[in-house]
Amino acid sequence: MPPLLVINSHNGVPAYRQIMDQIKLQIDSGVLMVGDEMASTRALAAELQLNPMTVSKAYALLERDGVLERRRGQTLVVRQRSTHEVDESRLTHLRQRLREAADMASQLGVSRTEAMRLFREMLNPPKS
Amino acid sequence: MNSHPDSPLVFQATNLAKHYDAHVALAGVTLSLGHGGIVGLIGRNGAGKSTLLNVMAGLTLPTSGECYTLGTRTDLLDSPELTRLGFVMQEPRFVEWMTVELHLEFTASFYPSWDRDLQGRLVAMLDVPVKRRLGELSTGDRQKVAILLGMCHRPALLLLDEPMSSLDPIARSRMLELLLELMGDDECTVVISSHLLNDIEKVANRIIALDAGRVVLDEGYDELLESYAEWVVTAKDGQSLSPFTEPCILRQQTSGRIARLTVCLADAPEVESFATAHNVLVQTRPLNLEEIYALLLRGQEVVA
Numbered sequence: 489m490p491p492l493l494v495i496n497s498h499n500g501v502p503a504y505r506q507i508m509d510q511i512k513l514q515i516d517s518g519v520l521m522v523g524d525e526m527a528s529t530r531a532l533a534a535e536l537q538l539n540p541m542t543v544s545k546a547y548a549l550l551e552r553d554g555v556l557e558r559r560r561g562q563t564l565v566v567r568q569r570s571t572h573e574v575d576e577s578r579l580t581h582l583r584q585r586l587r588e589a590a591d592m593a594s595q596l597g598v599s600r601t602e603a604m605r606l607f608r609e610m611l612n613p614p615k616s
Numbered sequence: 617m618n619s620h621p622d623s624p625l626v627f628q629a630t631n632l633a634k635h636y637d638a639h640v641a642l643a644g645v646t647l648s649l650g651h652g653g654i655v656g657l658i659g660r661n662g663a664g665k666s667t668l669l670n671v672m673a674g675l676t677l678p679t680s681g682e683c684y685t686l687g688t689r690t691d692l693l694d695s696p697e698l699t700r701l702g703f704v705m706q707e708p709r710f711v712e713w714m715t716v717e718l719h720l721e722f723t724a725s726f727y728p729s730w731d732r733d734l735q736g737r738l739v740a741m742l743d744v745p746v747k748r749r750l751g752e753l754s755t756g757d758r759q760k761v762a763i764l765l766g767m768c769h770r771p772a773l774l775l776l777d778e779p780m781s782s783l784d785p786i787a788r789s790r791m792l793e794l795l796l797e798l799m800g801d802d803e804c805t806v807v808i809s810s811h812l813l814n815d816i817e818k819v820a821n822r823i824i825a826l827d828a829g830r831v832v833l834d835e836g837y838d839e840l841l842e843s844y845a846e847w848v849v850t851a852k853d854g855q856s857l858s859p860f861t862e863p864c865i866l867r868q869q870t871s872g873r874i875a876r877l878t879v880c881l882a883d884a885p886e887v888e889s890f891a892t893a894h895n896v897l898v899q900t901r902p903l904n905l906e907e908i909y910a911l912l913l914r915g916q917e918v919v920a
Contacts, residue, residue: 497818500902502838537793539654541821545838591897595850 495536503538507546512555515566516578526556526564625650625684626773626805627672632681634667634829641667642678643829649805651772654795656820656837657809658909663826665809666706669775672807673703686773699727702771706778708762712751716744716761720768727769735768741790756782763791767798774798776808780815792819817905825909833912837905844908847877847887848899857896866911878903878911 493510495503514520533540550556557567593603627649634642642664659665670676674693683690686697724730742760759782780788798804825833851857851873864884869876891898
């Protein structure tokens with residue numbers, strides 16, 4: 489099953505990076521499960537209207553990073569990772585967003601207590 | 617030596633120059649292209665893009681320097697190489713009285729490798745009016761025919777000179793799709809010139825920029841995008857920022873406690889250590905091809 493990816497070719501982020509980030513996020517959020525097969529390079533390139541070299545670069549780097557693995561034959565599948573690896577990877581996505589939020593809080597002069605209260609509230613929305 | 621039959625390069629030029637009387641169209645171009653990939657050839661009007669493509673196709677001979685296309689010196693290109701070469705010119709010339717259909721038959725007869733399936737698909741995809749005479753066609757339709765004539769023999773090296781300048785958005789997007797397909801199937805090497813960077817950034821994996829007949833940039837597209845960034849810097853202490861002196865900062869605009877920096881990442885410090893050192897907040901944003909291109913050209917002018 490080809491994952492649903494959206495590539496923006498005008499935002500300055502190389503397309504192979506966007507593919508990698510989105511596949512990682514899909515894996516870490518459970519959209520893609522261990523053992524799920526990736527679309528072939530050719531199929532994904534055709535679907536996204538990208539240079540096949542771009543897709544194979546993204547796949548090769550995901551394989552190098554231990555996110556995907558090549559099963560006998562050619563198919564790339566989502567690799568089984570240790571709990572530690574998975575946790576670390578999940579936090580990476582969040583860390584990036586929180587970094588921006590922390591900078592924004594500081595820029596706006598929102599106090600630490602106030603910012604933490606807001607984050608806690610978002611994690612546990614009050615039941616109305 | 618007249619040819620490099622075993623050369624893995626589809627094009628190779630050393631110190632290529634082309635003068636038209638006093639006008640210098642190419643001023644010492646050295647470059648080589650391997651198999652496969654899509655090269656985006658960019659540059660302003662008059663930068664030398666068309667001249668370079670004409671030299672590659674053997675239609676123009678260089679004033680000095682050496683160049684080989686598909687392993688053969690370009691002044692000696694003959695049937696074996698020419699049947700593996702496709703060239704879509706900006707202003708194509710046809711036998712004007714022929715219908716599109718007849719012209720396709722006529723051109724196909726020169727190429728043993730002519731792909732009729734591809735021709736049929738292209739006609740449908742680009743919506744080409746095959747029954748009409750070439751002399752009656754609009755600029756956009758003429759460009760479509762030129763694309764068909766340049767691609768249907770499945771060339772190993774395909775040169776496209778502003779191939780999409782007269783196409784509507786739908787035909788443009790189909791054209792890009794097609795290039796990608798062709799590349800995937802045949803390991804064809806494509807060189808596409810355009811001053812429209814939006815077309816290039818969707819497909820190219822290497823960017824060559826010409827300016828005043830010189831190569832001012834020749835880099836992988838991904839590497840290029842990853843070489844520069846914009847940092848928006850805000851002072852933490854509310855004080856006004858003084859100019860930054862790091863050599864990695866190519867441009868800076870400061871307005872009170874906020875500054876916008878254009879940074880060359882190769883020799884830049886980590887964002888975190890920069891932020892700590894200056895007691896600032898840093899938001900980073902990648903630059904796209906258009907922004908990088910403008911940056912490089914400006915740099916060029918400063919040097920000159």
